Every structure is written in C-alpha cells, then in structure tokens.
Amino acid sequence: MEGPVLVGVDGSEAALKAVGWAAAEAVRRDRRLLLLTAFTMDTAEVAFTWREEDIRAGLDHVLDTAHGRVLAVAPDLEIERATVLDSPTAALLHRAAEATMVVVGLRGRGGFPALKAGSVAYRVAAHSPVPVVVVGSEPEPEGEPVVVVGADGSPHGRRALAAAFDAAAALSARVHALRAWEPLIPPAQMMVSYDFGAMHAAEDDALRRDLDPWRARYPDLRVESDTVESAPVPALARAARGARLLVVGARGRHGLPVLALGATAHGVLHRVPCPVMIVHAE
Incomplete structure (x- = not known):
C-alpha cells in the first residue's frame, strides 16, 4: 500500500x-x-x-x-x-x-x-x-526491538501475521509469535478426558505451518514461537512486556461474527502497555 x-x-x-x-x-x-x-x-x-x-x-x-x-x-x-x-x-x-x-x-x-x-x-x-x-503513554523500551503477534489460525490471525512481519521488517525487529489455547469446556453432564500432550503438539504444529511461509518470505528476520495453555489476553500481555509493538486480529477463531472487536483485541487494549496494532481479516 x-x-x-x-x-x-x-x-x-x-x-x-x-x-x-x-x-x-x-x-x-x-x-x-x-x-x-x-x-x-x-x-x-x-x-x-x-x-x-x-x-x-x-x-x-x-x-x-x-x-x-x-x-x-x-x-x-x-x-x-x-x-x-x-x-x-x-x-x-x-x-x-x-x-x-x-x-x-x-x-x-x-x-x-x-x-x-x-x-x-x-x-x-x-x-x-x-x-x-x-x-499508549508508556515510553519506548530499550534494547532489541520485538514485535509480538497473536497467531490463532483464524483469518484475522493470519492477517495479523502478515502485518506483524511487515512491521518487524520496517523496525528490523525480532518476531515473537504466540498461540494461546484453552480446551473447550464441555457441558456439565458430559465426561471428557483430554490428552493435553497431543493437544499441545497439535497447536505447535499448526503454529509452525502458519509461520513457515512468513519465515521463507522474510529470511533475515529472527523468529521465535510459543504455544501456551492460557487465555489469550494474559498470555499476550506477558509476552508484550518490553515489546515495541503487539499485533492482534480484530477477532479470533472463537469470536462472534457480529462483533467488530473480539474479546482478545478488546482486552489487550486495556492491559498491554506497548502500542497495539489491530488488524481485520478484510
């Protein structure tokens, strides 16, 4: 553009x-x-x-x-x-x-x-x-610039990845891609047993696949990735401490289509001290 x-x-x-x-x-x-x-x-x-x-x-x-x-x-x-x-x-x-x-x-x-x-x-x-x-009002942090991005696999999340790598290239910054996940809570009458190891491995693999094309497009950028079992907002808030920029999609994979901003985008605006970039799918 x-x-x-x-x-x-x-x-x-x-x-x-x-x-x-x-x-x-x-x-x-x-x-x-x-x-x-x-x-x-x-x-x-x-x-x-x-x-x-x-x-x-x-x-x-x-x-x-x-x-x-x-x-x-x-x-x-x-x-x-x-x-x-x-x-x-x-x-x-x-x-x-x-x-x-x-x-x-x-x-x-x-x-x-x-x-x-x-x-x-x-x-x-x-x-x-x-x-x-x-x-926000916080001063720019010292040290190596880092762009943190929430990567949840949704259309908004994929656009957030594109924007994050673009921003990191402009800043000559390291990319920290974070995928926060929580097991869905079943109805009270259902007995469900989760294999958390397999779930974590599946989320790791999904994040790797999402990042592969961007690693290839930006071979000179340092990229690190994490998957954490956590609600997205606190996980992103922790990761964004000392970051130059946090990039998130306007809605995540569990967001309601009628909402212009999902819970994660809304939450990080109130909790994250660094600049926050909000990206829509279209």
Whole structure:
C-alpha cells in the first residue's frame, strides 16, 4: 500500500505521543504523514456560540503543535494536514481507506479517566479497513526491538501475521509469535478426558505451518514461537512486556461474527502497555 500514515490529533498529550510514533513509522516505511484533526458541531450550544472561523483557528493551532512535534524528530518527512468539521471517528474512518495505517492515542481529551481505551480509539480500531495502531503513554523500551503477534489460525490471525512481519521488517525487529489455547469446556453432564500432550503438539504444529511461509518470505528476520495453555489476553500481555509493538486480529477463531472487536483485541487494549496494532481479516 502506498497511502500515508494517518494519525488523529486532538491537542492531548496522548495524541502527540501517537504523532511521534506515527512520524517514526512513516520514516521507516518511506510514507508521507497525514495529520488529521476534527471537531463536531453537534450541540446547539456549540452551533450558536462558536463561529466556524474560530473553531478552524483552534484546530489549526492543534495541527501546528503536532506539526512542530513531527519536525523536531523527522524534519525531512512529507507532511499533509486535514481539518474536518465532523466527529473524530467519522473523519478518521473516512480517510482510512486511502491510508497505509491509522494511528491514534489510547485516550484523547474527551475520554473518561476510568476507561483506559477511549471511544475514538476503540471505534476506529473496530471499523477501520486498514490496520490501526493504538499508542499508549508508556515510553519506548530499550534494547532489541520485538514485535509480538497473536497467531490463532483464524483469518484475522493470519492477517495479523502478515502485518506483524511487515512491521518487524520496517523496525528490523525480532518476531515473537504466540498461540494461546484453552480446551473447550464441555457441558456439565458430559465426561471428557483430554490428552493435553497431543493437544499441545497439535497447536505447535499448526503454529509452525502458519509461520513457515512468513519465515521463507522474510529470511533475515529472527523468529521465535510459543504455544501456551492460557487465555489469550494474559498470555499476550506477558509476552508484550518490553515489546515495541503487539499485533492482534480484530477477532479470533472463537469470536462472534457480529462483533467488530473480539474479546482478545478488546482486552489487550486495556492491559498491554506497548502500542497495539489491530488488524481485520478484510
């Protein structure tokens, strides 16, 4: 994809952190950066007490601050700016189709303090046609860069593998592929005996088969893999400690088709400190 790295800006420190991450990623991928800010005039108070030119001036100031943050770290990066009078979610999703990826802060100015992931981050991650990276407030870790990916064999998981190897190549990072599995719980009246050794071996073999084509396509990348008997969210949270990026599918193999984000994607947004990339199957 040749589109820009699109980043949402709202004047918050969380958004500026996302701007810094997006700028570095745009440099790594040789893409231009699109800074987008939006404001919705959806209340009578705003519509009757604010002039549109004053709103646009405020949004320009927000973009100026973000633009300056980019120039401080990537002075040669090609930068575009967009100001939209619409909801931030709608504005970002409207421009997402032409982007390589969308980057947002974990929580913006309008978020509720009790919620770690804000509504804009969640909705954009749930509905974007391209990968979405949600950037939290934690500083970038030192040491060897690692990209962790949840690989569960689902269509979303296979797309997550593709995105993870692509991101790792841009970062010159090691790939850590993790497959977390749990035996299905039978109805109470059924007596079931599990061969856990055979189940673990089957999951190992499935992960190896999923990784083989990507190892061949990226022969210079270091790749490690693990299968663990665990719920996916805590296993991924442990693996992502100190990682540069965690990549997961929007839904897993047991997710409900009607949900835009499955339990694992939802859970890691609230528990993982590193940037999280959410990838849809299509």
